[in-house]
Amino acid sequence: MKRIYKISGMHCASCGVIIEKTFKKEPAVKMAEASFGAESVKLDFDESKITAEALSKKIEPLGYSLILPKQHDHDEHGGHGTAMADPHHDHTRMLKEEELGAMKLQVSVLMPLAGVTAISMVLDALRSTGTVSELPEGLMLFFKFALPLMAAYALFIPGKMFLKGVWTFIRHRVANMDTLIGIGTGAAFVYSLVVVLFAEQLKNYINVENIYFDVTIVVIAFIILGKYLEARSKLKTGDAIRQLLQLQAKTAILLVDGKEKEVPIEEVKHGDLIVVKPGGKIPVDGVITDGHSNVDESMISGEPMPVAKKEEDGVISGTLNKQGSFVFKATKVGSETMLAQIVKMVEEAQGSRAPIQNLADKISGVFVPIVMIIAAVSLALWLVVGYQTMPFSQAISFGLMSFVGVLVIACPCALGLATPTAIIVAVGKGAKTGILIKDAATLEKLYKVDTVVVDKTGTITRGKPELVNFINVSRRSDAEVLSIIGSLEKKSEHPIAGAIIESVREKGIELKEAQSFKAIEGQGVSGELDGQKYFVGSPALMKKLGLSPEESKVAEFVEGGATPIFLATEKELLAYAVVADELKDGAVEAVANLHKMGIKVVMLTGDDKRTASFIAKKVGIDDVIAEVLPDQKLEKIKALQDTGKIVAMAGDGVNDAPALAKADVGIAMATGTDVAIESAGITLLHGDIGKLAKAVSLSRVTMRTIKQNLFWAFIYNIVGIPLAAGAFYPILGILLNPIFAGLAMAFSSVSVVSNSLRLKLRKL
Ligand code: ADP
Ligand code: MG
16 A cells, blocks of 8 residues: 655655665565655555554664654544644644754854854964964963864764764665765864874874864854755745645534534534535535535635535535535545545645656765765875875865865755755645646656647536527427436536536426436437437437438537537437537637647547637637547547647546546546546646646746756756865865855755745746
């Protein structure tokens, strides 16, 4: 069973690699995918062979642990180990906030220490350049004792985690960035201590004036500052989940024997009747049984306008009732609700890995050992080659600077953060707009899409057609004919069906129970009433029956973009009906936007050619493929792909499922309360082409952000490592002081996370 576990103790991308490696060694683990960005791991393991607790134990010696959901959550909802197991209390976040508080405290101690150290460094520099000749005795003495003490504090208290990294490396042979920093700052400290303690014995060999306690203090201060800022921003990248969790109501008002009774949300069961007061939150998913109101669903679907709801309409948990009040029957509770599904989906997507990350991950996997080698080699080169051109005391000083500098600057942190932070922000931003993204790979693929294929009904048009004309050509009464049509449509899920039923009901006509109902995909429906078989459907369906409707009766409507449907028995045509759907608001603009992005828009529909062409022209779509059956839609997608196009297909996810699966990116237009449509990589809640355009633009800005992040992270290491190693010294005479390496490394991670956070503000 696949589960996502949050992890504590992750500090960098190489931690992810270490965790994965450790889990993959376990025979019972089928899959392990760690995400540094989401600080989680996706595990697929045989629960009969090993428990999550036992797995956690495996990584604990390395300094990590799985954050396991509390036991009772498991039992109640068959929880999936995510935050939704306990909607009111985001445990992981609380831990993070605690950690952040502790870091803040460290920063507020370390920064003044770094300040004092900086003063000593400035004085030192002034003295060595001869600007000031003598410093007061007292000050000298102060620094002499304060620096080692402050360095010891920095290294052993806030820097404990770095030393732990060194310890794990010695014991378990696994190294992460903490190891690098630990070795670097530790080496500076130990060297300085040895020089101070044995100054007498050493002074003939090396310059005992050169001690590096300041490096230890300032580097640790900067890195911890960087980590603090990074952690603070990273907490913000995950805001979307928290905001979604906050939508969940804590209690529900049940209607029991006509009396209202407030109960905790966990106690709501299927079939319970729930009262929603004006201004109240809807606690679970369900169907209205009594009353009507307007409901603000913007938090879920991103649609700003409140939606009118009446009896038999569905309501979604987490949405907000406006003025009216109503009673509804709970149909989905606990982890089945749409909100819970969304949270789960967002969590999974945020922890998933984008293919573009692979290179960076591979690099950070081998990075740490390579950096250790580079650091050692540059120390050796300074001692061997440098010694030829300079006194030994200077060579050893440069060598040590390089050694520490390389270890400190080379942290692959920024590289590891580049992709996941952007993905987390993007997925969260999408969810807020009603764009649910299955995984990072989908987002990456969507970015490459150059052709968007759209369904007509519900995507371009409102999907709420109206009956605009009705011609009865049989000898029966209008009421009887309409009743037959309505009774058949009652069992259909097609949007056309809804339109017809509405009109029939308005006329006060009774509907009957049709027998042996069948949906004829992409053509219509059939069913029996009083032993007689009837068909309702498209011109194609009539043709199949061998009936030929009179062109003239529908021509006028069809050319105006309406859809003709017919009622017939196997032998005889009984009635003509015309339904018309309006364009969605913003459809024209959305198509124009897609065109502006260089994307070709193709309309693929089962509807009449003329109807389709009319609508297409109206919204500015240049390519129409009409009168195709659902299974042919797949062929059409394939044909487009064969011409080298990268195709996204947007459809209703029900009868378009095969086509959605075939497309490079399947985009489902969700109408019900089901968000996890298997064949779709992206689900648009209250979907329309406007949201589709937004999804494409989200993928583009996200990929742009990722590329920027990766570029800067790479450049930083490519330039930083040789600079710190002293490769530029022979030519330019510059050698990076490890203190700047510390500053640069802190800055690089913070800038990558901030760049990802900028995505939040982007208008789509
Ligand atoms: P689209 O591609 O626009 O979603 P569909 O493939 O779902 O269209 O349906 C194609 C055509 O089949 C419709 O335009 C309509 O003529 C007919 N049809 C499908 N379902 C029904 C139904 N329940 N009642 C009447 N006609 C239907
Ligand atoms: Mg359809």
